[in-house]
Amino acid sequence: MTDWMHTVVVVGGGTAGWLTACAVAAERRAAGDIRTAVVLIESPDIPTIGVGEGTWPSLRTTLRRIGFDEGLLFREADASFKQGTCFLAWNGGGDADRYYHPFSLPTGYATTNLAQAWLANGGVGDFAGFVTPQSAVIDRGLAPKQAGMPDYAFAVNYAYHLDAGRFADLLRIHAVDRLGVRHVRANVTRIEGAPDTDIEAVILDTGVREAGDLFIDCTGHRALLLGEHYRVPLLPVDDVLFNDSAIAAQVPYADVQSPIPSATNSTATPAGWIWDIALQSRRGIGHVYASSFTSDDEARRILAGYIGSDPTLRDSDAADWRTLRFQPGYRARFWERNCVAVGLSAGFIEPLEASAIALIEQSAALIAQQLPRERVIMDAVAKQFNDKLTYHWQRIIEFLKLHYAVSRRDDSEYWRAHRSRGSWPDSLADKLLLWRQQTPYHRDAPMLDELFPSASYQYVLYGMGFRPQYMPNCAETVELEQATQDVKKQSRRLVSGLIPNRSLIQELVGR
Numbered sequence: 001m002t003d004w005m006h007t008v009v010v011v012g013g014g015t016a017g018w019l020t021a022c023a024v025a026a027e028r029r030a031a032g033d034i035r036t037a038v039v040l041i042e043s044p045d046i047p048t049i050g051v052g053e054g055t056w057p058s059l060r061t062t063l064r065r066i067g068f069d070e071g072l073l074f075r076e077a078d079a080s081f082k083q084g085t086c087f088l089a090w091n092g093g094g095d096a097d098r099y100y101h102p103f104s105l106p107t108g109y110a111t112t113n114l115a116q117a118w119l120a121n122g123g124v125g126d127f128a129g130f131v132t133p134q135s136a137v138i139d140r141g142l143a144p145k146q147a148g149m150p151d152y153a154f155a156v157n158y159a160y161h162l163d164a165g166r167f168a169d170l171l172r173i174h175a176v177d178r179l180g181v182r183h184v185r186a187n188v189t190r191i192e193g194a195p196d197t198d199i200e201a202v203i204l205d206t207g208v209r210e211a212g213d214l215f216i217d218c219t220g221h222r223a224l225l226l227g228e229h230y231r232v233p234l235l236p237v238d239d240v241l242f243n244d245s246a247i248a249a250q251v252p253y254a255d256v257q258s259p260i261p262s263a264t265n266s267t268a269t270p271a272g273w274i275w276d277i278a279l280q281s282r283r284g285i286g287h288v289y290a291s292s293f294t295s296d297d298e299a300r301r302i303l304a305g306y307i308g309s310d311p312t313l314r315d316s317d318a319a320d321w322r323t324l325r326f327q328p329g330y331r332a333r334f335w336e337r338n339c340v341a342v343g344l345s346a347g348f349i350e351p352l353e354a355s356a357i358a359l360i361e362q363s364a365a366l367i368a369q370q371l372p373r374e375r376v377i378m379d380a381v382a383k384q385f386n387d388k389l390t391y392h393w394q395r396i397i398e399f400l401k402l403h404y405a406v407s408r409r410d411d412s413e414y415w416r417a418h419r420s421r422g423s424w425p426d427s428l429a430d431k432l433l434l435w436r437q438q439t440p441y442h443r444d445a446p447m448l449d450e451l452f453p454s455a456s457y458q459y460v461l462y463g464m465g466f467r468p469q470y471m472p473n474c475a476e477t478v479e480l481e482q483a484t485q486d487v488k489k490q491s492r493r494l495v496s497g498l499i500p501n502r503s504l505i506q507e508l509v510g511r
Contacts, residue, residue, distance in 0.1 A: 004374045005036055005213050011188060011202060011225060012218030013042035015164055015357060016343025018171035019062070020216055020364040025179035026066040027368035036371070039182045039210060040175070041202065046220075053277045053284045054082060054264050054354030055159040057103050060152045062361045067178060070151035072170055074508045078279040079162040080260045081501050083138050085353065088267040091465060092409045099128060099463025100138055100263065101353075103157040105455045106131035107490070108483040115439040115458050117480045119471055127462035133490035138262040140495060143504035155494060161264070161277045161284075184210065191229045198338040198375075199225065213375075215339045216367065221326070223345035230336045234347065236329040237397055240423055241404075242290035242414065243272055243350045246324045247303055251316045252282045258312050260501040266352065269302050270294070270412040275351060276306075280505060283313065288350055293414040296323065326350075330393040335382035338375075340367060347393060352403065355396050358451060362392065392451050398428045399452045399460075405432070406464045435461065436469040 010021045017040055025038045063070065073079035084102035091097045106114045114131040129135040134156045137144065144158035175181035186204035193199040201211040217225035226232050238244060265276035272289030287303040300318065307316050330347030334340060342363045348356065366385055372378040404418035405428060417423060424432075431440070440457040 005371060007212040008036065008038045008214045008216065008371070009202065009210055009212035010038065010040040010216045010218055012220065012343075012345070013040060013168065013172065014218065014220070014343065015168050015171070016220075016345075016360045017042065017216075017218035018168050018175055019357075019360055020218060020342050020367065021181045022066040022068075022171055022175045022179055023062070023361075023364035023368040024371065025175060025181050027371070029179065037182065038175075038180070039184060039212070041184045041186060041188065041204065041210060043187045044185045045187060053161050053164055053279070054275075054351070054357075055162065056354065056358040056361075057157050057159045058358055058361050059159055062365070064152050065365075066174070068171075068174055071508055073160060073162055073167070074280075074505055076170055077162045077166040078281055079160045079167075080279055080505060081144050081262060082159045082161045082264060082277075083134060083144050083156060083262045084264075086138070086261075086263045086265050087403070087460075087463065088265060090266075090268045090273075090403065090407055090409070092407075092411060099126070099459070100135050101456060101459040101463065102128055102132055102134040102138060102263075103159065104132045104134040105157075105453070106458070107133070107487050108479070109442065109455060112479050112483045113439060113441050114480065114483055114487075115441075115462065117484065118462070119439065119468065123462065123467050123471075128459055130484070131458075131487065133487055133494050136491040137494050137498060141259050141262050141500055142495065142498040143501045144262070144498075145504070146498065147504060147507050155498060161279055163279060184208070188224060191225065195230055199229070213338065214367075214371070214378075217339055217341040217345045218343050220344040221348070223331070223341060225339045226331060226334070226336060226341040226345055230339060232331050232333050232336055232341075234327060234329045235332055236327060237349065238328050240397055240401055240425060241328050241349055242292065242417065243288045244326055244328060245291045245296070245299070246286050246288045246326075246351070247296075247299055247321050248284070248286035248324060249303065249307065249316050249318075249321045250282050251285055251307055252314045254312055254314050256281070257502065260505065262501055264354070267306070268407075268409065271414040272299070273352065274303065274306050280502075280509075286351075288352070290414060291325075293412070293417075330390075333386050334363070334389045335385045337382075338378060340382070340385065342367075346389070349393075349397060349400060352400050353396075353452075355400075355451065359389075359392065359396075362451070363389065394425070394427070395451060398425050398431075399456065401425060401428055402457065402460055403464070406461060406466045408465065431457075435466070438468070 010017050021040045028036045088098050118130050144156045145154045176183050186206045188202045189205050190203040192201040199215045201209045260278045267274045271294035274287050277284040287299050289299045328349050334346050343360050370381050372381045409415040440454040442454045
C-alpha cells in the first residue's frame with residue numbers, strides 16, 4: 001500500500017509554526033521519507049506574537065532532535081541559561097518569602113523521597129536547598145555547565161531564556177535551509193472544504209491554491225482553521241485562573257556586564273505577578289494581572305515601580321510597553337478531521353511556569369512521530385492526541401492554581417479569591433487533602449510523561465510553606481543519610497567548579 005500522506009501544510013509562523021515544521025520535517029528525514037513535503041504559509045502582514053522568553057529543559061531535546069546548533073541561540077537569539085524559577089513575595093512579603101522551583105529533580109529521586117526526611121526533621125529551612133545542589137548554583141548566579149562541554153550537555157539541568165522573535169527567525173532559516181521546508185509568504189483568503197469534511201486546500205491572496213493532507217493551525221489566538229473554520233470552541237478557565245492581561249517591557253542593563261541570574265524571577269503583586277527574565281543585552285519584564293481586580297493604570301504603576309527600584313536597569317520608556325489581552329482557556333478539541341492546532345490557536349493560560357513553548361514541543365513531537373500514513377488511521381491518531389493534550393492542559397491548570405491556592409497572602413481580594421476552595425479544580429482539592437498525610441511522589445503519578453512531575457509539586461508546596469497535618473514518621477535510613485550528604489558534597493563541588501552565567505555565555509559567543 002502506498003502512503004497517503006504527501007503534504008503537511010503549516011499555516012502560521014512564529015515559534016509554534018516553525019518549531020512544528022522543523023519537528024515534522026526532521027522526523028520524515030530521519031525515517032528516510034523523501035515524499036512527504038512540509039509547507040509553511042506565513043502572513044507578511046501579521047506580526048509574530050511572542051509566546052514568552054522562558055523555556056523548559058525539554059527544548060534541549062527538541063533542538064538536538066532537529067539538528068539545531070545550540071551555539072546559535074547564544075550568538076543570535078540573545079539567549080541565556082535558565083535553571084528554574086525564583087518565587088518572591090508569594091506568601092505576603094518579607095526577606096524569607098522566597099523559594100526556588102529548580103529544574104533538577106531531588107537527589108536520588110527515583111528511589112529516595114528526601115521530602116519525607118525534610119518533613120520528619122521539622123520542615124525547617126530551604127526545601128530546594130535540602131534536596132538538590134542546583135539551589136546553591138542558582139543562588140550564586142552560576143552557569144549550569146562548564147566551558148568545553150558539548151552542546152546540550154550539563155552539570156545541572158537547564159533550559160534557556162531567549163528572544164522569541166529571533167528564535168523564530170533562526171528556526172525558519174534552519175527549516176528552509178537544512179530541512180527542506182517550503183516557505184510561502186501570503187495570506188489565507190479562503191479555506192476549501194466544508195466544516196464537516198476535511199480541508200482540501202487553502203486559497204492564498206496570491207491566487208495560489210495550496211493543497212494538503214494535514215493542516216496545522218499555528219495562526220495564534222485567531223485560530224483561523226480550528227476555531228473559525230471548524231468552530232471548535234475555546235473552553236475558558238478564568239473561573240480558576242483569573243489573569244487575563246499583561247504589560248510587557250524590554251529594559252536594557254545599566255551596565256552591559258551586569259550579572260545574569262540563573263532563574264526567572266516571579267514576584268507576586270496585589271493583583272498578579274511580575275516576570276523578570278534576564279537575557280544577554282536586556283531584561284524582559286512584565287506584569288501579569290487580572291483586569292477584574294485592578295486597573296491598567298494601577299498595573300502600569302506597579303510595573304514602573306518595580307523597574308525604577310532596580311539600580312542595575314536603565315530608564316525604561318513606558319511608551320514602548322505593550323499591553324496584551326488574553327482569554328485563559330484551551331480548545332475543546334485540538335485535532336479536528338485533518339486539522340490540528342498548535343500554540344496559541346490551541347489555547348493559552350498565563351505565562352507562569354513558562355508552559356507555552358513546552359506545549360508546542362509536546363504537540364509538535366506527537367504530530368511528527370505519529371503522522372498518519374493513511375487517512376483511515378488519522379481519526380485514531382486524533383483521538384489519542386486530543387485525550388493526551390486535554391490531560392496535559394488540565395494538569396497545567398491544576399499546577400498553576402497550586403501556586404495561588406496554598407499562598408498565605410491576604411492583602412487583596414485577588415488573593416483571597418484565589419485561595420477560596422470554590423475556585424480550585426476538584427483534582428487539586430483532592431490532592432491537597434491527600435498531601436495532609438503524605439508527600440507528592442512519582443510512584444503516585446498516573447502518567448509517565450507528566451509535564452510537571454511530582455517533584456515540581458514538592459518544590460512549590462514546601463517552598464510556599466505547606467506542611468502536612470500528620471508529619472511522616474521517617475527513621476533515618478542509610479539511603480536518606482547518604483542522599484543528604486550527596487547534596488552537600490555536590491553543592492560544594494559545583495559551586496567551586498562552575499563560572500558565572502555571563503562569563504560562560506561570553507565564551508560561547510566568542511568561539
